[in-house]
Amino acid sequence: MTASSPLWPAPFHHFRLNSDRPEALVDFYTRGLGMTARERGDGLWLLSGAGRRFLVGRGARETVSYAAYALDDPARLDDLQRHLEGQGIGIEPNPSPLFGNAAFAIRDPDGLPLVFGVPADDPVAAGGLPGRLQHIVFATTDPERIRRFYADRLGYAVSDKVFDDGALSACFFRSDEEHHSYAAFRADAARFDHVAFETTGWMDIRDWADHFGALRVPLWWGPGRHGPGNNLFFMVRDPDGNRVEISAELERMPRSMPHREWPHEEHTLNLWGRAWMRS
Ligand SMILES: [Fe+2]
Incomplete structure:
Protein backbone atom coordinates (compact mmCIF):
# COMPACT_ATOMS: atom_id res chain seq x y z
CA MET A 1 0.00 0.00 0.00
CA VAL A 118 -16.68 13.39 -7.94
CA PRO A 119 -20.25 12.30 -8.72
CA ALA A 120 -22.08 14.98 -10.70
CA ASP A 121 -25.47 13.66 -9.82
CA ASP A 122 -26.48 10.51 -8.04
CA PRO A 123 -29.64 9.17 -9.63
CA VAL A 124 -30.73 6.43 -7.29
CA ALA A 125 -34.24 5.08 -7.60
CA ALA A 126 -35.89 3.50 -4.57
CA GLY A 127 -36.96 0.30 -6.30
CA GLY A 128 -35.96 -3.27 -5.58
CA LEU A 129 -34.47 -5.19 -2.69
CA PRO A 130 -31.49 -3.74 -0.76
CA GLY A 131 -28.23 -4.21 -2.66
CA ARG A 132 -25.79 -1.38 -3.19
CA LEU A 133 -23.18 -1.65 -5.90
CA GLN A 134 -20.03 -2.62 -4.02
CA HIS A 135 -17.24 -4.32 -5.98
CA ILE A 136 -16.10 -5.40 -9.42
CA VAL A 137 -13.69 -8.20 -10.29
CA PHE A 138 -11.61 -8.98 -13.37
CA ALA A 139 -9.67 -12.00 -14.53
CA THR A 140 -6.07 -11.46 -15.57
CA THR A 141 -3.17 -13.58 -16.82
CA ASP A 142 -0.79 -11.83 -14.40
CA PRO A 143 -2.17 -11.07 -10.91
CA GLU A 144 1.25 -10.00 -9.62
CA ARG A 145 1.47 -7.26 -12.28
CA ILE A 146 -2.04 -6.17 -11.29
CA ARG A 147 -1.02 -6.15 -7.61
CA ARG A 148 2.00 -3.96 -8.27
CA PHE A 149 -0.14 -1.45 -10.17
CA TYR A 150 -3.14 -1.23 -7.84
CA ALA A 151 -1.25 -1.46 -4.55
CA ASP A 152 2.17 0.08 -5.19
CA ARG A 153 1.18 2.81 -7.65
CA LEU A 154 -2.52 3.64 -7.13
CA GLY A 155 -2.61 3.09 -3.38
CA TYR A 156 -5.27 0.41 -2.97
CA ALA A 157 -4.72 -1.61 0.21
CA VAL A 158 -4.27 -5.37 -0.23
CA SER A 159 -6.73 -7.30 1.94
CA ASP A 160 -6.05 -10.91 0.97
CA LYS A 161 -3.73 -12.82 -1.34
CA VAL A 162 -4.32 -16.35 -2.66
CA PHE A 163 -1.29 -18.42 -3.69
CA ASP A 164 -1.07 -21.41 -6.04
CA ASP A 165 2.32 -23.19 -5.83
CA GLY A 166 3.97 -19.98 -4.64
CA ALA A 167 2.46 -17.79 -7.37
CA LEU A 168 -0.20 -15.19 -6.70
CA SER A 169 -3.51 -16.50 -8.11
CA ALA A 170 -5.95 -13.95 -6.68
CA CYS A 171 -5.67 -10.62 -4.91
CA PHE A 172 -8.30 -8.51 -3.15
CA PHE A 173 -7.94 -4.73 -2.95
CA ARG A 174 -9.78 -2.14 -0.86
CA SER A 175 -10.15 1.59 -1.41
CA ASP A 176 -12.15 2.16 1.77
CA GLU A 177 -12.75 0.01 4.84
CA GLU A 178 -14.79 -2.60 2.99
CA HIS A 179 -12.70 -5.70 2.28
CA HIS A 180 -12.54 -5.23 -1.47
CA SER A 181 -13.83 -2.78 -4.04
CA TYR A 182 -11.75 -4.51 -6.74
CA ALA A 183 -10.19 -7.96 -7.08
CA ALA A 184 -8.25 -9.91 -9.69
CA PHE A 185 -8.22 -13.66 -10.39
CA ARG A 186 -5.68 -15.46 -12.55
CA ALA A 187 -7.22 -16.99 -15.68
CA ASP A 188 -6.20 -17.78 -19.25
CA ALA A 189 -7.24 -14.32 -20.48
CA ALA A 190 -8.03 -10.85 -19.14
CA ARG A 191 -11.79 -10.39 -18.92
CA PHE A 192 -14.66 -9.11 -16.83
CA ASP A 193 -15.31 -11.60 -14.02
CA HIS A 194 -18.27 -10.38 -11.95
CA VAL A 195 -19.92 -7.46 -10.20
CA ALA A 196 -21.34 -7.54 -6.67
CA PHE A 197 -24.18 -5.91 -4.77
CA GLU A 198 -23.99 -5.75 -0.98
CA THR A 199 -27.17 -6.31 1.03
CA THR A 200 -28.01 -5.72 4.69
CA GLY A 201 -27.82 -9.33 5.90
CA TRP A 202 -28.55 -13.01 5.50
CA MET A 203 -32.33 -12.56 5.24
CA ASP A 204 -31.77 -10.35 2.20
CA ILE A 205 -29.87 -13.24 0.61
CA ARG A 206 -32.99 -15.36 1.15
CA ASP A 207 -35.26 -12.67 -0.29
CA TRP A 208 -33.06 -12.16 -3.36
CA ALA A 209 -32.93 -15.93 -3.99
CA ASP A 210 -36.74 -16.12 -3.69
CA HIS A 211 -36.99 -13.17 -6.08
CA PHE A 212 -34.73 -14.78 -8.69
CA GLY A 213 -36.57 -18.05 -8.19
CA ALA A 214 -39.88 -16.37 -9.02
CA LEU A 215 -38.25 -15.03 -12.21
CA ARG A 216 -36.94 -18.54 -13.04
CA VAL A 217 -33.35 -17.28 -12.81
CA PRO A 218 -31.41 -20.18 -11.27
CA LEU A 219 -28.63 -19.60 -8.75
CA TRP A 220 -25.35 -20.29 -10.58
CA TRP A 221 -23.03 -20.59 -7.55
CA GLY A 222 -23.85 -20.60 -3.85
CA PRO A 223 -25.18 -19.75 -1.43
CA GLY A 224 -21.84 -19.94 0.30
CA ARG A 225 -19.34 -17.92 2.28
CA HIS A 226 -16.09 -16.65 0.78
CA GLY A 227 -12.88 -17.04 2.81
CA PRO A 228 -11.38 -13.69 1.73
CA GLY A 229 -13.97 -11.10 2.78
CA ASN A 230 -15.91 -13.64 4.86
CA ASN A 231 -19.06 -12.60 2.97
CA LEU A 232 -22.17 -14.64 2.36
CA PHE A 233 -22.96 -14.80 -1.34
CA PHE A 234 -24.63 -16.35 -4.31
CA MET A 235 -24.27 -15.62 -8.02
CA VAL A 236 -26.65 -15.61 -10.97
CA ARG A 237 -25.88 -14.98 -14.66
CA ASP A 238 -27.44 -12.38 -16.92
CA PRO A 239 -28.57 -13.23 -20.48
CA ASP A 240 -25.00 -12.77 -21.80
CA GLY A 241 -23.55 -14.99 -19.06
CA ASN A 242 -22.13 -12.12 -16.99
CA ARG A 243 -22.00 -13.10 -13.33
CA VAL A 244 -23.86 -11.03 -10.75
CA GLU A 245 -23.13 -11.56 -7.05
CA ILE A 246 -25.49 -10.84 -4.16
CA SER A 247 -23.45 -10.47 -0.96
CA ALA A 248 -23.86 -9.83 2.77
CA GLU A 249 -21.61 -9.43 5.82
CA LEU A 250 -18.56 -8.31 3.82
CA GLU A 251 -15.69 -7.83 6.25
CA ARG A 252 -14.38 -4.37 7.12
CA MET A 253 -10.66 -3.67 7.52
CA PRO A 254 -8.93 -0.46 8.60
CA ARG A 255 -6.51 0.99 6.05
CA SER A 256 -3.42 -0.08 8.00
CA MET A 257 -4.52 -3.69 8.62
CA PRO A 258 -2.05 -6.15 7.04
CA HIS A 259 -3.20 -8.55 4.32
CA ARG A 260 -3.75 -12.27 4.94
CA GLU A 261 -2.73 -15.23 2.75
CA TRP A 262 -4.72 -18.25 1.58
CA PRO A 263 -4.04 -21.42 -0.43
CA HIS A 264 -5.56 -21.77 -3.90
CA GLU A 265 -8.29 -24.33 -3.14
CA GLU A 266 -12.07 -24.56 -3.20
CA HIS A 267 -12.35 -24.07 0.56
CA THR A 268 -10.74 -20.63 0.26
CA LEU A 269 -13.29 -19.39 -2.25
CA ASN A 270 -16.22 -21.06 -0.53
CA LEU A 271 -15.87 -22.06 3.12
CA TRP A 272 -19.11 -24.05 2.74
CA GLY A 273 -18.11 -26.28 -0.15
CA ARG A 274 -17.70 -26.21 -3.87
CA ALA A 275 -16.11 -23.27 -5.65
CA TRP A 276 -15.81 -21.73 -9.08
CA MET A 277 -12.07 -22.06 -9.84
CA ARG A 278 -10.89 -19.68 -12.57
CA SER A 279 -7.54 -21.50 -12.82
FE1 LIG B 1 -17.29 -10.89 -5.48
Whole structure:
Protein backbone atom coordinates (compact mmCIF):
# COMPACT_ATOMS: atom_id res chain seq x y z
CA MET A 1 0.00 0.00 0.00
CA THR A 2 1.17 3.52 -0.79
CA ALA A 3 0.26 5.33 2.44
CA SER A 4 0.79 8.69 0.76
CA SER A 5 -1.75 8.07 -2.01
CA PRO A 6 -4.77 10.41 -1.79
CA LEU A 7 -6.96 7.57 -3.10
CA TRP A 8 -8.50 6.61 0.24
CA PRO A 9 -11.51 6.54 0.55
CA ALA A 10 -12.78 5.91 -2.98
CA PRO A 11 -15.70 3.44 -3.06
CA PHE A 12 -16.67 1.68 -6.29
CA HIS A 13 -19.39 3.87 -7.80
CA HIS A 14 -20.49 2.59 -11.22
CA PHE A 15 -19.35 0.85 -14.37
CA ARG A 16 -20.37 0.46 -18.00
CA LEU A 17 -21.30 -3.03 -19.19
CA ASN A 18 -21.62 -3.71 -22.93
CA SER A 19 -23.62 -6.06 -25.08
CA ASP A 20 -24.45 -6.49 -28.75
CA ARG A 21 -28.05 -6.86 -27.52
CA PRO A 22 -28.21 -4.28 -24.72
CA GLU A 23 -32.01 -4.40 -24.65
CA ALA A 24 -31.80 -7.96 -23.24
CA LEU A 25 -29.53 -6.78 -20.41
CA VAL A 26 -31.71 -3.76 -19.69
CA ASP A 27 -34.71 -6.09 -19.44
CA PHE A 28 -32.83 -8.52 -17.15
CA TYR A 29 -31.51 -5.85 -14.79
CA THR A 30 -34.82 -4.00 -14.71
CA ARG A 31 -36.72 -7.10 -13.59
CA GLY A 32 -33.94 -9.02 -11.87
CA LEU A 33 -32.36 -6.18 -9.90
CA GLY A 34 -35.44 -3.96 -9.63
CA MET A 35 -33.76 -1.13 -11.49
CA THR A 36 -35.25 1.78 -13.39
CA ALA A 37 -33.86 2.18 -16.92
CA ARG A 38 -33.45 5.51 -18.65
CA GLU A 39 -32.31 5.49 -22.26
CA ARG A 40 -29.79 8.24 -22.78
CA GLY A 41 -29.56 7.91 -26.55
CA ASP A 42 -26.58 6.67 -28.62
CA GLY A 43 -27.16 3.15 -27.34
CA LEU A 44 -26.58 3.91 -23.66
CA TRP A 45 -28.94 3.19 -20.75
CA LEU A 46 -28.63 4.38 -17.18
CA LEU A 47 -29.93 1.81 -14.70
CA SER A 48 -30.58 2.89 -11.12
CA GLY A 49 -32.00 1.19 -8.05
CA ALA A 50 -31.59 1.23 -4.28
CA GLY A 51 -27.92 2.15 -3.76
CA ARG A 52 -26.90 1.01 -7.22
CA ARG A 53 -26.44 2.59 -10.60
CA PHE A 54 -24.55 1.56 -13.73
CA LEU A 55 -24.60 1.96 -17.48
CA VAL A 56 -25.44 -0.58 -20.16
CA GLY A 57 -24.09 0.24 -23.59
CA ARG A 58 -24.02 -1.17 -27.08
CA GLY A 59 -20.70 -2.94 -27.68
CA ALA A 60 -18.96 -6.27 -27.56
CA ARG A 61 -20.71 -8.79 -25.33
CA GLU A 62 -19.24 -9.45 -21.84
CA THR A 63 -17.01 -6.36 -21.93
CA VAL A 64 -16.73 -3.48 -19.47
CA SER A 65 -15.81 -0.02 -20.83
CA TYR A 66 -14.67 1.30 -17.47
CA ALA A 67 -14.94 0.95 -13.69
CA ALA A 68 -15.52 4.19 -11.78
CA TYR A 69 -14.52 5.07 -8.24
CA ALA A 70 -15.95 8.06 -6.35
CA LEU A 71 -14.03 10.67 -4.39
CA ASP A 72 -15.96 13.09 -2.22
CA ASP A 73 -13.80 16.16 -2.75
CA PRO A 74 -12.47 17.89 -5.92
CA ALA A 75 -9.28 18.94 -4.10
CA ARG A 76 -8.45 15.31 -3.23
CA LEU A 77 -9.23 14.32 -6.81
CA ASP A 78 -6.64 16.89 -7.98
CA ASP A 79 -4.17 15.48 -5.45
CA LEU A 80 -4.82 11.97 -6.77
CA GLN A 81 -4.23 13.07 -10.37
CA ARG A 82 -0.92 14.66 -9.38
CA HIS A 83 0.03 11.53 -7.43
CA LEU A 84 -0.69 9.32 -10.47
CA GLU A 85 1.15 11.67 -12.84
CA GLY A 86 4.07 11.45 -10.43
CA GLN A 87 3.93 7.68 -10.89
CA GLY A 88 4.28 8.18 -14.64
CA ILE A 89 0.70 7.08 -15.27
CA GLY A 90 -1.00 8.68 -18.28
CA ILE A 91 -4.16 10.69 -17.60
CA GLU A 92 -7.08 10.41 -20.03
CA PRO A 93 -10.41 12.25 -20.32
CA ASN A 94 -13.35 11.01 -18.27
CA PRO A 95 -15.54 8.70 -20.41
CA SER A 96 -18.44 8.53 -17.92
CA PRO A 97 -21.55 10.74 -18.09
CA LEU A 98 -22.06 10.28 -14.33
CA PHE A 99 -18.98 12.21 -13.23
CA GLY A 100 -19.14 15.54 -15.11
CA ASN A 101 -15.94 17.57 -15.39
CA ALA A 102 -14.42 16.64 -12.04
CA ALA A 103 -13.07 13.29 -13.22
CA PHE A 104 -10.27 11.63 -15.17
CA ALA A 105 -9.35 8.14 -16.33
CA ILE A 106 -6.26 5.97 -16.34
CA ARG A 107 -5.65 2.45 -17.71
CA ASP A 108 -4.61 -0.56 -15.70
CA PRO A 109 -2.01 -3.05 -17.06
CA ASP A 110 -4.76 -5.07 -18.78
CA GLY A 111 -6.08 -1.94 -20.53
CA LEU A 112 -9.12 -1.44 -18.30
CA PRO A 113 -9.99 2.25 -17.96
CA LEU A 114 -10.39 3.25 -14.32
CA VAL A 115 -12.29 6.47 -13.75
CA PHE A 116 -11.89 8.58 -10.63
CA GLY A 117 -14.31 11.41 -10.07
CA VAL A 118 -16.68 13.39 -7.94
CA PRO A 119 -20.25 12.30 -8.72
CA ALA A 120 -22.08 14.98 -10.70
CA ASP A 121 -25.47 13.66 -9.82
CA ASP A 122 -26.48 10.51 -8.04
CA PRO A 123 -29.64 9.17 -9.63
CA VAL A 124 -30.73 6.43 -7.29
CA ALA A 125 -34.24 5.08 -7.60
CA ALA A 126 -35.89 3.50 -4.57
CA GLY A 127 -36.96 0.30 -6.30
CA GLY A 128 -35.96 -3.27 -5.58
CA LEU A 129 -34.47 -5.19 -2.69
CA PRO A 130 -31.49 -3.74 -0.76
CA GLY A 131 -28.23 -4.21 -2.66
CA ARG A 132 -25.79 -1.38 -3.19
CA LEU A 133 -23.18 -1.65 -5.90
CA GLN A 134 -20.03 -2.62 -4.02
CA HIS A 135 -17.24 -4.32 -5.98
CA ILE A 136 -16.10 -5.40 -9.42
CA VAL A 137 -13.69 -8.20 -10.29
CA PHE A 138 -11.61 -8.98 -13.37
CA ALA A 139 -9.67 -12.00 -14.53
CA THR A 140 -6.07 -11.46 -15.57
CA THR A 141 -3.17 -13.58 -16.82
CA ASP A 142 -0.79 -11.83 -14.40
CA PRO A 143 -2.17 -11.07 -10.91
CA GLU A 144 1.25 -10.00 -9.62
CA ARG A 145 1.47 -7.26 -12.28
CA ILE A 146 -2.04 -6.17 -11.29
CA ARG A 147 -1.02 -6.15 -7.61
CA ARG A 148 2.00 -3.96 -8.27
CA PHE A 149 -0.14 -1.45 -10.17
CA TYR A 150 -3.14 -1.23 -7.84
CA ALA A 151 -1.25 -1.46 -4.55
CA ASP A 152 2.17 0.08 -5.19
CA ARG A 153 1.18 2.81 -7.65
CA LEU A 154 -2.52 3.64 -7.13
CA GLY A 155 -2.61 3.09 -3.38
CA TYR A 156 -5.27 0.41 -2.97
CA ALA A 157 -4.72 -1.61 0.21
CA VAL A 158 -4.27 -5.37 -0.23
CA SER A 159 -6.73 -7.30 1.94
CA ASP A 160 -6.05 -10.91 0.97
CA LYS A 161 -3.73 -12.82 -1.34
CA VAL A 162 -4.32 -16.35 -2.66
CA PHE A 163 -1.29 -18.42 -3.69
CA ASP A 164 -1.07 -21.41 -6.04
CA ASP A 165 2.32 -23.19 -5.83
CA GLY A 166 3.97 -19.98 -4.64
CA ALA A 167 2.46 -17.79 -7.37
CA LEU A 168 -0.20 -15.19 -6.70
CA SER A 169 -3.51 -16.50 -8.11
CA ALA A 170 -5.95 -13.95 -6.68
CA CYS A 171 -5.67 -10.62 -4.91
CA PHE A 172 -8.30 -8.51 -3.15
CA PHE A 173 -7.94 -4.73 -2.95
CA ARG A 174 -9.78 -2.14 -0.86
CA SER A 175 -10.15 1.59 -1.41
CA ASP A 176 -12.15 2.16 1.77
CA GLU A 177 -12.75 0.01 4.84
CA GLU A 178 -14.79 -2.60 2.99
CA HIS A 179 -12.70 -5.70 2.28
CA HIS A 180 -12.54 -5.23 -1.47
CA SER A 181 -13.83 -2.78 -4.04
CA TYR A 182 -11.75 -4.51 -6.74
CA ALA A 183 -10.19 -7.96 -7.08
CA ALA A 184 -8.25 -9.91 -9.69
CA PHE A 185 -8.22 -13.66 -10.39
CA ARG A 186 -5.68 -15.46 -12.55
CA ALA A 187 -7.22 -16.99 -15.68
CA ASP A 188 -6.20 -17.78 -19.25
CA ALA A 189 -7.24 -14.32 -20.48
CA ALA A 190 -8.03 -10.85 -19.14
CA ARG A 191 -11.79 -10.39 -18.92
CA PHE A 192 -14.66 -9.11 -16.83
CA ASP A 193 -15.31 -11.60 -14.02
CA HIS A 194 -18.27 -10.38 -11.95
CA VAL A 195 -19.92 -7.46 -10.20
CA ALA A 196 -21.34 -7.54 -6.67
CA PHE A 197 -24.18 -5.91 -4.77
CA GLU A 198 -23.99 -5.75 -0.98
CA THR A 199 -27.17 -6.31 1.03
CA THR A 200 -28.01 -5.72 4.69
CA GLY A 201 -27.82 -9.33 5.90
CA TRP A 202 -28.55 -13.01 5.50
CA MET A 203 -32.33 -12.56 5.24
CA ASP A 204 -31.77 -10.35 2.20
CA ILE A 205 -29.87 -13.24 0.61
CA ARG A 206 -32.99 -15.36 1.15
CA ASP A 207 -35.26 -12.67 -0.29
CA TRP A 208 -33.06 -12.16 -3.36
CA ALA A 209 -32.93 -15.93 -3.99
CA ASP A 210 -36.74 -16.12 -3.69
CA HIS A 211 -36.99 -13.17 -6.08
CA PHE A 212 -34.73 -14.78 -8.69
CA GLY A 213 -36.57 -18.05 -8.19
CA ALA A 214 -39.88 -16.37 -9.02
CA LEU A 215 -38.25 -15.03 -12.21
CA ARG A 216 -36.94 -18.54 -13.04
CA VAL A 217 -33.35 -17.28 -12.81
CA PRO A 218 -31.41 -20.18 -11.27
CA LEU A 219 -28.63 -19.60 -8.75
CA TRP A 220 -25.35 -20.29 -10.58
CA TRP A 221 -23.03 -20.59 -7.55
CA GLY A 222 -23.85 -20.60 -3.85
CA PRO A 223 -25.18 -19.75 -1.43
CA GLY A 224 -21.84 -19.94 0.30
CA ARG A 225 -19.34 -17.92 2.28
CA HIS A 226 -16.09 -16.65 0.78
CA GLY A 227 -12.88 -17.04 2.81
CA PRO A 228 -11.38 -13.69 1.73
CA GLY A 229 -13.97 -11.10 2.78
CA ASN A 230 -15.91 -13.64 4.86
CA ASN A 231 -19.06 -12.60 2.97
CA LEU A 232 -22.17 -14.64 2.36
CA PHE A 233 -22.96 -14.80 -1.34
CA PHE A 234 -24.63 -16.35 -4.31
CA MET A 235 -24.27 -15.62 -8.02
CA VAL A 236 -26.65 -15.61 -10.97
CA ARG A 237 -25.88 -14.98 -14.66
CA ASP A 238 -27.44 -12.38 -16.92
CA PRO A 239 -28.57 -13.23 -20.48
CA ASP A 240 -25.00 -12.77 -21.80
CA GLY A 241 -23.55 -14.99 -19.06
CA ASN A 242 -22.13 -12.12 -16.99
CA ARG A 243 -22.00 -13.10 -13.33
CA VAL A 244 -23.86 -11.03 -10.75
CA GLU A 245 -23.13 -11.56 -7.05
CA ILE A 246 -25.49 -10.84 -4.16
CA SER A 247 -23.45 -10.47 -0.96
CA ALA A 248 -23.86 -9.83 2.77
CA GLU A 249 -21.61 -9.43 5.82
CA LEU A 250 -18.56 -8.31 3.82
CA GLU A 251 -15.69 -7.83 6.25
CA ARG A 252 -14.38 -4.37 7.12
CA MET A 253 -10.66 -3.67 7.52
CA PRO A 254 -8.93 -0.46 8.60
CA ARG A 255 -6.51 0.99 6.05
CA SER A 256 -3.42 -0.08 8.00
CA MET A 257 -4.52 -3.69 8.62
CA PRO A 258 -2.05 -6.15 7.04
CA HIS A 259 -3.20 -8.55 4.32
CA ARG A 260 -3.75 -12.27 4.94
CA GLU A 261 -2.73 -15.23 2.75
CA TRP A 262 -4.72 -18.25 1.58
CA PRO A 263 -4.04 -21.42 -0.43
CA HIS A 264 -5.56 -21.77 -3.90
CA GLU A 265 -8.29 -24.33 -3.14
CA GLU A 266 -12.07 -24.56 -3.20
CA HIS A 267 -12.35 -24.07 0.56
CA THR A 268 -10.74 -20.63 0.26
CA LEU A 269 -13.29 -19.39 -2.25
CA ASN A 270 -16.22 -21.06 -0.53
CA LEU A 271 -15.87 -22.06 3.12
CA TRP A 272 -19.11 -24.05 2.74
CA GLY A 273 -18.11 -26.28 -0.15
CA ARG A 274 -17.70 -26.21 -3.87
CA ALA A 275 -16.11 -23.27 -5.65
CA TRP A 276 -15.81 -21.73 -9.08
CA MET A 277 -12.07 -22.06 -9.84
CA ARG A 278 -10.89 -19.68 -12.57
CA SER A 279 -7.54 -21.50 -12.82
FE1 LIG B 1 -17.29 -10.89 -5.48
